[in-house]
Amino acid sequence: MKNLSRLLFAMLLVLGYSNANAQDKNNPWQITIGVNAVDAYPSGDGSLFAGGGFASDSFGDEFGNASDHWNILPSLSTISVSKYLSDGFSFGVTGSLNKIEKWGDISSNPDVENSVDDLSYYGVDGTIKYNFLDGTTIDPFVGLGGGYTWIDEIGAGTVNGTVGLNVWFNDNIGLTLQTSYKHAFEDYLDTHFQHSAGISIKFGGTDTDGDGIFDKDDACPDVAGLAAFNGCPDTDGDGIEDSKDTCPNEAGTAEFNGCPDSDGDGVADKDDNCPTVAGLKSLAGCPDADGDGVTDADDKCPNVAGPAANKGCPYPDTDGDGVLDKDDKCPKVKGTVANAGCPEVTAAVQKQLNEYAKTILFDTGKSTIKAQSATVLSDIINILKEYPTSKFTVEGHTDSIGSEKLNQRLSDSRANSVKEYLIENGIDAFRLSALGYGESKPIDSNKTRAGRANNRRVEINLAK
Template sequence: MKKKSLLLVGLLSMVLFAGAQTDNNKVAIGLYFGKNEYKGDLGNGIFNFNKAFYGFGGVSFATYISPSFDLSLQGNYGNYGYFPTSNTLTNMLGSKYEGTLSLHYKFNNGYLLSKELKLSPFVEVGVGFASYSKNGQSVTDRINTGGSDVIVPLGVGLKYQFNDAFALQYKFVYNLTNKDDRDFVVSGSKDKFAEHSIGLIFSFGSPKDADGDGVSDKLDKCPNTPKGVEVDAFGCPIDTDGDGVADYLDKCPNTPAGAAVDANGCPLDSDGDGVPDYLDKCPNTPKGIKVDAAGCPLDSDGDGVPDSLDKCPNTPKGVKVNASGCPLDSDGDGVPDNIDKCPDTPKGVKVDTSGCPIDTDGDGVPDYLDKCPTVPGIAANKGCPEVKAETKKIFAQALQGIQFESGKDVIKKSSFAILNKVVKVMNDNPSYNLEINGHTDNQGAAAMNLTLSQKRADAVKAYLTKNGVDAGKLAAKGFGQTVPVADNATAAGRAKNRRVEFKVNF
C-alpha cells in the first residue's frame, strides 16, 4: 500500500509540473463519484442497471496543454462485484484502488466546435494501475485473494462549463486490464471494468493573457497591446481624451472631445498655421501667412484686408479701404477720402495736402479754372481781376468813338486817340483777351454789311497790333447788321448800330 501511495504522489507531481510549463498554467481539480461495472467470465454487468450498485469516489488533477488537449491524473477508490444467477462461484465482491494518467481531446477547440460552447464533449485515453482486494464464494468454500493490474482507460464524456472556475462533468470509462483472474475464472479473455461518474470540476490558475496586460484573452478586445501600456477593463490602451489614439502614442493626450486628430493624436491643422482646425476660423489660410489666435491672417490695422495683402498695413481704424487695404481715394488725387476735404476733385487736377485743388493766388478760384492763377480775381471773370471802371469807360467811349470813312474800313485819324487808350489798357492788363466785334446798320445788302463789319474789326485789330498789343490776345469778328442795339428806322438808331465793341475775356 505504501508503494502505491508513493506512485500516486509521483504521478500527481509530474502532472502539476507539466502544467507549469504551459502557456496557460491552468490547473483543474475534480471531485467525483460513480458506479463500477464488470464484464468477464461470470457475465456482463456493463450498462446493466438491474445489477447491484457498486460505488466509488475519486479525485482528479488536470492541466491545460493546448486548445485541443488536457493532461489528467485521476485516482479513485470503491467497490466492485458481480452476482451471477448460476456458476461455480455464487458471487464476487471486492474493492479496488485506481490511478491513471490520461490525455483528453476536447472537441470545443475552435477547430471542430467553438471554444465558447458551454456544453462540450471529449474523449480520453491513458494508462494506469489498479489494485484489487476481493473475495468470492464458491459452492464448497470461500475464496480470498488480491493483486494489481496495468489498465488502459478509454473514456468519453460531456462537460458543462458554468463559468471559468466551475464545471459539471459526466464521464464513461472502459478499462482494459492485463489479467483474466479477477473474477476467479480464467477462460482466455481478459477481465474488463467500466465506470460511470459525475464530477465537479474546479479550475485554478491565471487565465491566458497573451499580452500580459492583466486582462484575460477571453475578455481582451486588444490582445496585442505592447508590454507596459496601461489598459482599461477591456484590455485596450487607455485613451484619456477619447480621440482614438491611445495615450502611449498620443502626443496631445488632452485633446477636447470631438476634435479630429492625426496619427499622433494631435488636433488636425489643415493649413499648417499652428491653430488646430477645431479652433481655426480660417482653415484654408495659405502657407507661411502669419495668423491670429483664431487662425485667421493677421490684420494689424483692422481694415478687413489681411497684412499679407495689405499695401497700407497702418491705415487708421474706421477708414474705408480698397481691395489692397489702402484708404479709398474716390477722386484719385492722391489724398485718401478720410482726410480729403474735396473728395470730388476732377481727375488730373493738382491738389494740396487737404485734397483740394491748388489756388495759387488764393482768390477762391482753383488754378485749373483760374485764367489768372497768379493774380487774385473774381469767379465771374474766371479768377481774373474785375475790369476796372476806367477801362469800362474807355470801352464805352470806343463804341461810338471809332469812326471809319463812309463805306470803307479805313479808320479816321480822329479815332486814334481812343484806340491808343485801348492799347494802354491791354498792355497794362496782360491777362486780358480782347474780342473786337464789328457791327453795321441795315443800309445796303446784308452780305456787303457783313463783309464790311469784318474788315472794320480786322482794321482795329491791325491798329492795336501795330501799336504793341499781342495779336494772340486779340480776336476780330464781324456781325454785319445782325446784332442791332437801336432802331434802324431812324438816323440816330442807325448811328448807334454802326459800332465797334470791345469785350474782355480771360
C-alpha cells in the first residue's frame, strides 16, 4: 500500500503539472508509461552509505550488468508527461517508484551481505530535453534537470543528466528508452543511475477548423480543408486548392488554374467573351466564320471575308482596276496599281500634249495668248483632266532673235500665261508649274525662218 500511495502521489504531481499549463495548439503533449531500473554500482563512488565499498571506483564500470546491480520492479513503475516548447526543446516531469534490493556489487566483497531490506525508492524529476531529430522515426535526445529522490523515506535533491531515444511507430505512439545519471547533494543518498523503458503517446494538438489536421501542420488552420493540401480547402472539388485556384467556386482544370472552359475552345470562361460558343484564342474565344479577323458578332458580312475597318465586309473597286476604292485616288476612272488607281500618262499622250501645245499662239513679242488658241487649249485641258493625279510642267521657249535676257523673260511670261489659263479653266494649281528656258533649248536652226518658228514654242511635259 505504501508503494501504491507513493506512486499515486507521483502521478498526481505529474497530472497536476499538466493541468496547470494550458495546451499550446502548436505544441503537443507526450505521456510515457513504463518501468525503471535503479543501479548504484557504476557511479564511480566507492563509498556507499551501506558501507563495504560495493560501488565501482571507475565511472560507468559494469554499466550494463543488470543481473548483479539493477533493481527492477516488475510492474508499472514510472510515468512522465512532457510539453514541447519549440525548436526541439521540451520540458517534462517524471514520477517513479522502485524497490531496492541491490546496492552495490556482491562479488567485490563476498564477506558482506550485498542486499538491503526491501528499501523503498521514489523520485520526482523535472527535465528539459532537446530532441536532435524531432519529427523523425528515430528521435535521439539529451536532457538536463533535477529532482528529489527518497530511499526508505529519506529524501535528497539531485542534479540529473539524461540521454535517450524515441522510436516512433506512427505519428502518436512510440517506444522511449532513456538513462539518467542522478547526482545527489546529500551524503546519505548516493549518486546512481536510473534507466527506463516505456510506451510514449503524443497528444494534445489543437485542430481549430476540425478537419482532422492539427494546427501545427495545417497551412489553413482556421478553414476546414483536405490532408492532400495540408489542411487547405478545395471548395469546388476540382483538385486545385483554393489559394491556387483562380476560380475557387467553379470546378475547372489545372490548365486554366482551376477555371472552367465550357465550350472547350482553349479559352477559360473568365477570359472568354463567347463562353458558350467555341471560338479562337486570338479573338478572346469568339468565332470568326469567314476568317477575316472580325468576330461574327461584329462582322456585317460574317460569311465573306473583309477588313475590320469596313466592319468585316470587303471594300468595293468601282472602276475595276484592281485598286480598292478606299485606296484608289481615281475610284471612278480605271488606272493602274502602280499609280494608285489612276491612269498613267503614256508616251503617246505626252506626244499629243506637245503637238497641241506647239500650236498655242501669242501676240508678237508678248505673252498674251491669241483667241484662236482657245480650241487647242480646251483639248489640252481635257487631256489633263483624264490624269487627275499627274503633275505637269509648262515650259516656254523662244528663238534667238533679240537679247538673251529679253528672250528668257519672254519665255517665263508665256509659260506662266499658259499655266494661269489652265488653272482658270479647271486644272488644280498644285498640278502645274511653269518654267522658261529662253533660247537655250532650240529644236531647229535659228538661221531660217521656219527653224525659228519651230523654236518659238510651248511644251507641256509630265513632271518627273
